[in-house]
Amino acid sequence: xxxxxxxxxxxxxxxxxxxxxxxxxxxxxxxxxxxxxxxxxxxxxxxxxxxxxxxxxxxxxxxxxxxxxxxxxxxxxxxxxxxxxxxxxxxxxxxxxxxxxxxxxxxxxxxxxxxxxxxxxxxxxxxxxxxxxxxxxxxxxxxxxxxxxxxxxxxxxxxxxxxxxxxxx
Numbered sequence: 001x002x003x004x005x006x007x008x009x010x011x012x013x014x015x016x017x018x019x020x021x022x023x024x025x026x027x028x029x030x031x032x033x034x035x036x037x038x039x040x041x042x043x044x045x046x047x048x049x050x051x052x053x054x055x056x057x058x059x060x061x062x063x064x065x066x067x068x069x070x071x072x073x074x075x076x077x078x079x080x081x082x083x084x085x086x087x088x089x090x091x092x093x094x095x096x097x098x099x100x101x102x103x104x105x106x107x108x109x110x111x112x113x114x115x116x117x118x119x120x121x122x123x124x125x126x127x128x129x130x131x132x133x134x135x136x137x138x139x140x141x142x143x144x145x146x147x148x149x150x151x152x153x154x155x156x157x158x159x160x161x162x163x164x165x166x167x168x169x
Contacts, residue, residue, distance in 0.1 A: 010150025013089035019143025023151035057096035070150035
């Protein structure tokens with residue numbers, strides 16, 4: 001029997017846009033509870049933007065009471081500034097987790113868990129997220145789709161599905 005308390009929250013960190021997905025495991029498979037983005041305004045001081053992401057993440061945690069959180073890892077970045085801003089955002093999300101279990105996944109790990117192929121393109125991942133969650137439309141925007149994929153990865157790990165190469169924080 002599947003517990004109704006199996007809710008996972010996934011975050012795709014970014015300073016301008018942090019995608020999130022909330023997925024519940026049900027008797028009929030995983031289902032979307034919520035998904036969207038936390039946006040911050042470009043002109044605001046970085047500390048204020050990070051605080052807004054923290055507040056948004058805490059609100060999601062308080063609303064949905066996830067059993068754990070999945071956050072995308074920084075695996076490779078061509079632009080060191082972008083990597084630093086993403087790392088700062090990840091830090092804020094880790095702080096917001098406040099004692100909840102957190103699992104990090106590289107983009108390659110997400111692709112492999114969701115599609116079975118670590119070099120899948122974004123469209124392939126989105127198509128599988130749509131299928132796995134029994135959605136009528138492809139999840140959009142991309143950041144939200146990534147958040148949903150991350151939440152699915154967390155639930156797959158709980159169930160022991162394709163869970164090699166775990167990265168726990």
